[in-house]
Amino acid sequence: MNPRRLLLVTSVLGAAALIFGGFPETRKLYPSLLLVGFFPLSLTLGAGVFIAIDYLTGARWSAGLRPLAVAMTRCYWPAALALLAALVLGHKELYGWVHATGAHVAPAQQAWLAPGFMLARAAVYLAVWGGLLGRIRGQGSAAAFLVVFAVTVSLAGFDWFMALEPGWASTMFGVYIFAGLFLATLSALAVGTVMTDGAGEPALNDDQLHCLGKLLFAFGTFWAYIWYCQYMLIWYTNIPEEITYFLRRHSGGWAVLSITNVGLNWLVPFLALLPQWTKTSRKILPRVGLAVLAGHWLDLYIMALPRFSGAGASFGVREGLLFLWVAAAFGTLALRQFNRLRER
Amino acid sequence: MNRTLFAASFEREEDLLAAVAEARRLGCTVKDAYIPYPVHGLDEAMGIRPSRMGWACFFFGAPALAAAIFFQTWVAAIDWPINIGGKSFFFWQAFVPVSFEFTVLCAGLGTVATLLLTQGLLPLRRSAIPDMGATNNRFVLVLVRSGTPFDADEVMSAFLKCRAVETKEFPEGAS
Numbered sequence: 001m002n003p004r005r006l007l008l009v010t011s012v013l014g015a016a017a018l019i020f021g022g023f024p025e026t027r028k029l030y031p032s033l034l035l036v037g038f039f040p041l042s043l044t045l046g047a048g049v050f051i052a053i054d055y056l057t058g059a060r061w062s063a064g065l066r067p068l069a070v071a072m073t074r075c076y077w078p079a080a081l082a083l084l085a086a087l088v089l090g091h092k093e094l095y096g097w098v099h100a101t102g103a104h105v106a107p108a109q110q111a112w113l114a115p116g117f118m119l120a121r122a123a124v125y126l127a128v129w130g131g132l133l134g135r136i137r138g139q140g141s142a143a144a145f146l147v148v149f150a151v152t153v154s155l156a157g158f159d160w161f162m163a164l165e166p167g168w169a170s171t172m173f174g175v176y177i178f179a180g181l182f183l184a185t186l187s188a189l190a191v192g193t194v195m196t197d198g199a200g201e202p203a204l205n206d207d208q209l210h211c212l213g214k215l216l217f218a219f220g221t222f223w224a225y226i227w228y229c230q231y232m233l234i235w236y237t238n239i240p241e242e243i244t245y246f247l248r249r250h251s252g253g254w255a256v257l258s259i260t261n262v263g264l265n266w267l268v269p270f271l272a273l274l275p276q277w278t279k280t281s282r283k284i285l286p287r288v289g290l291a292v293l294a295g296h297w298l299d300l301y302i303m304a305l306p307r308f309s310g311a312g313a314s315f316g317v318r319e320g321l322l323f324l325w326v327a328a329a330f331g332t333l334a335l336r337q338f339n340r341l342r343e344r
Numbered sequence: 345m346n347r348t349l350f351a352a353s354f355e356r357e358e359d360l361l362a363a364v365a366e367a368r369r370l371g372c373t374v375k376d377a378y379i380p381y382p383v384h385g386l387d388e389a390m391g392i393r394p395s396r397m398g399w400a401c402f403f404f405g406a407p408a409l410a411a412a413i414f415f416q417t418w419v420a421a422i423d424w425p426i427n428i429g430g431k432s433f434f435f436w437q438a439f440v441p442v443s444f445e446f447t448v449l450c451a452g453l454g455t456v457a458t459l460l461l462t463q464g465l466l467p468l469r470r471s472a473i474p475d476m477g478a479t480n481n482r483f484v485l486v487l488v489r490s491g492t493p494f495d496a497d498e499v500m501s502a503f504l505k506c507r508a509v510e511t512k513e514f515p516e517g518a519s
């Protein structure tokens with residue numbers, strides 16, 4: 001079956017299964033919607049970062065990946081709208097704790113997380129990213145995008161994910177969001193480039209695929225480094241308002257998910273891509289990419305869901321279906337943009 | 345027995361790659377190439393097998409990792425357990441930075457030492473570069489003249505066809 005049809009069938013079947021089998025329980029609705037928006041959004045933004053780095057470094061090896069990256073950035077608006085919908089509809093459920101009676105929240109934080117200000121900021125981030133993404137056409141615009149992106153993605157991470165956890169703060173969080181985002185983007189590029197290779201000359205030769213494999217290997221380790229930096233400092237100081245975040249995520253069913261998370265985002269790419277031949281293998285590299293993409297979803301799931309999941313952790317068939325549907329729908333959109341670019 | 349070496353200098357990397365292919369086609373032994381920067385595809389063209397330096401790195405790094413974990417466990421949990429903030433005696437989270445740094449240190453120093461020893465890059469040793477232009481803008485190819493049948497004229501004309509700018513013959517050990 002060709003990849004386009006495979007993606008289309010998966011997204012249609014996934015949507016049908018979600019509608020008839022039931023979306024994740026109602027209390028999980030809004031954080032799940034947040035993931036539905038942010039997962040594809042992070043891939044489109046990561047593709048923008050990839051293109052910008054290309055321009056700034058004058059890289060030539062990655063020229064074969066450019067159409068794919070551009071196609072990914074063109075899926076930006078559907079993802080941005082889904083995310084905005086989650087924030088607008090779910091604001092009260094997601095961030096309502098700030099204004100609950102009896103909550104001990106610093107006045108500055110209360111003002112920063114006020115619904116109007118928060119949604120206005122989100123609209124500004126999304127509008128600025130959307131405006132800049134399609135205009136990366138040289139060193140100047142690439143540099144401008146990276147500088148603006150570095151600041152705004154950290155703030156967006158603080159706003160959308162860190163603020164889900166009452167009273168919790170981590171200065172590593174912005175970098176952590178970026179590390180996961182860029183790692184997932186490289187994985188999507190690895191999956192996409194092998195998927196779109198037709199019968200003719202592949203878009204990347206073996207040396208260039210090796211470069212992509214090395215980047216994937218390096219950023220898997222970067223993600224683990226950032227994950228550990230955030231975890232280690234909080235574990236070490238053991239301050240109640242900070243450590244509760246990890247206490248919840250490192251006990252019971254969440255502990256299993258957390259270990260799986262580190263396994264998928266770091267251990268799998270690290271061990272699988274150590275030798276040279278796996279980095280250049282058109283069978284192994286995209287499979288590692290798929291594992292990391294699932295890991296990226298799980299990473300976001302562990303960030304967003306614990307407060308809305310009751311006592312135990314659950315990542316069941318419905319959560320898996322939701323991921324499959326989002327990933328396949330994004331793949332379908334990106335592939336359509338890619339083919340449109342190629343026809344021109 | 346001192347072998348006679350044969351060096352040819354080129355000004356462009358494409359010429360060097362062509363000359364390497366030509367030399368191997370003529371059945372010459374390629375001893376080495378001196379180049380100002382890494383040239384893509386040269387290893388494959390020269391038929392050099394993949395470096396085993398990664399294994400050297402692994403064999404220095406793995407015991408270092410094991411030693412670091414063992415030592416910290418022994419100190420913190422076995423020989424003199426101290427209760428620090430109620431944390432478990434075997435607080436592996438705090439072992440990670442030290443284990444990581446020690447592994448990198450041993451693997452790094454060990455790999456550099458392996459490189460220097462196996463390549464004969466020892467202090468006070470004279471450089472074996474036949475044409476110092478290789479440190480600047482030239483690509484120098486060195487062939488072994490004896491051992492295999494070697495028709496100097498044929499090789500010479502092949503090199504000139506590849507736009508060699510300078511050729512010379514010299515006994516091994518001198519330059």
